[in-house]
Amino acid sequence: MDRANNTAATETIFALSSGAPPAAIGIIRISGPLAGAVGSAVGGGLPEPRRASLRALRNRAGDILDHALLLWFPGPATVTGEDLCELHIHGGRATIDAVFAELRAQGCRMAAPGEFTRRALFNGRMDLSEVEGLADLLAAETESQRREALRRADGALSRKLGGWRDALTIIAARIEAAIDYDGEDDVIAATDGIDIEIAGIGREIEAALAVAPAERLREGIKVTIIGPPNAGKSTLFNALVGREAAIVSDIAGTTRDLIEHSVAIAGVPFVFVDTAGIRDTIDPVERIGVARARHARALTDIILDLAGDAEDERSIAIAAMADILPARAGALPVSAVTGEGVAALQLRLCALARSMLPAETEVALDRRYRDMLIAVGGELAQARSAPDMLLMAEHVRIALAQFDGILGGDAVEDMLDALFGRFCLGK
Missing domain, CATH: 3.30.1360.120 (Probable tRNA modification gtpase trme; domain 1)
Known part of the structure; x- marks a missing residue:
């Protein structure tokens, strides 16, 4: 650079x-x-x-x-x-x-x-968010990734962030005017309701932070298959990813480490994870695999539980090997061998996954933007509770600097332009 x-x-x-x-x-x-x-x-x-x-x-x-x-x-x-x-x-x-x-x-x-x-970027034809969107567009492998990257490359995130930055720039100009021209009636009137406006920006930022993170869309919804040994985890894993990615054997403890594979289903990106069978074992290597399986379960987005009997917002109970075993009550019967239930499972996975991904009208934020907006929200909260205009101005200035770190630009010059444009200070 x-x-x-x-x-x-x-x-x-x-x-x-x-x-x-x-x-x-x-x-x-x-x-x-x-x-x-x-x-x-x-x-x-x-x-x-x-x-x-x-x-x-x-x-x-x-x-x-x-x-x-x-x-x-x-x-x-x-x-x-x-x-x-x-x-x-x-x-x-x-x-x-x-x-x-x-x-x-x-x-x-x-x-x-x-x-x-x-x-x-250097010549101001794109900002960093648009550049990142272009990079995501070039790397997009699914329809949902393509749509989100295109929105970002077209400036949807830049416009949202820029709107907040512009609103804060005007607020900062009004605060500076109140400090420099304390006591003048028109300046006092212009600062009325500033705390309400700051609170409104804060609420919009909170709403943006509530949107599903961009990493989940970019990297895929992680789906971990868990269950006891010989429950059919690896066979189901292979059926879902469409290839023989995991070794299938009747010998308990064959899978000893996490096996991951990325695949798109109906335009939704997934990362499927096959795990070691969860059981008590004296084999030191298998014990490591079981520990990793439990850890993967805690970090995953969706669980396919081959021993469970109920479904919730992040797990699906699977009665695997439905071609040879009776299905448990409350579990979805699936046979990776005959194909029974596989399409129904994919539909459920996509329905759960879409509830975890940004909607088509929403703009997803990755970790860097989320951290920035969290910091901005904190500064705005402190600005609202500041005991005087000087401290309020400082917190708004820091918030603007956070936006500049993402979008580029010079908040100070913009603030001065807004200040001289809105107030007749030569009277």
């Missing part, structure tokens, strides 16, 4: 922004102060901004490299905030290598991983 920041104004970078060759089309992105000159040099002049133009790309010796589309995007209204060119060339390895060689000869360098996005 530091290198990108220090060199963003002087170095021009390029990279292949499409898939690895060979491919039908290779898109090469060039960003930086030389982008326009380089695009003009290899393409015989620049086209109109944001208009694709078919060009013969040539090297400095005049040899044709390829027939390609050239696009020109003058900064700062670009994805990186800098001048930017795109070359849409044929996607063979030799063609791409030849164009890369010419770009190096023209004074450009290959971009470091993520450097275009780092420049977008």
Whole structure:
């Protein structure tokens, strides 16, 4: 990040922004102060901004490299905030290598991983939340992950956090005015109800913190299968993950460690965990496995209990091996061998999981944002109970600094702009 920041104004970078060759089309992105000159040099002049133009790309010796589309995007209204060119060339390895060689000869360098996005962040085209959303979008493997990442990349979280920050900035300006112009009637009137407004922001933050955490969506709902030895845990585990991931044996104590496997069911991400059979044993290795099984049970989101007889908000009682054993009362009969009950179990899992995941209209927060908002909420609570305006101003200032740590920006300058914009202080 530091290198990108220090060199963003002087170095021009390029990279292949499409898939690895060979491919039908290779898109090469060039960003930086030389982008326009380089695009003009290899393409015989620049086209109109944001208009694709078919060009013969040539090297400095005049040899044709390829027939390609050239696009020109003058900064700062670009994805990186800098001048930017795109070359849409044929996607063979030799063609791409030849164009890369010419770009190096023209004074450009290959971009470091993520450097275009780092420049977008540094130049104010994206904030950190949007960058994180883009990273999540690239890594999304399920439909629910894709939808949440897209909302975040589109700025849903930034708008929510920015709204609170802007409201606090105005409140801070009003508090500063009350301190600097104590006793003036219009300033006193402007500070009426500040504690109520702070309380309102605090309640909105509490509501945001009540939403299911983003880690649960990103990493998957953890489902742990527990029960005694030879209850059918590993067979059920294999059926749910769709492969022979765990060893199945009639010998008690075969599974001695936790086995995890990620899978999506109906667009919902899950991490299934097979555990050692819970029993008293003198085998030291198996005892470790049993201890880990008990620990996994305490940390899991959903329990599939192969010895239980009741369902609650985080557990499902399973009567496994339904093809050979009678089902227990209150337990869902399932046979991983015949497939009986597996679809019903998946439906129940998805229903429980969706109640633990953010709704489609909600914005999920990961641990860093949650910690920040908890700290902001604490400062706002202290601001409301502050005995004087000076202490209230300090707590609001600290809360604003927390937002700046996430969103970037200068709360002090924004506060001054709001202060001079709202009050006629020269009277």
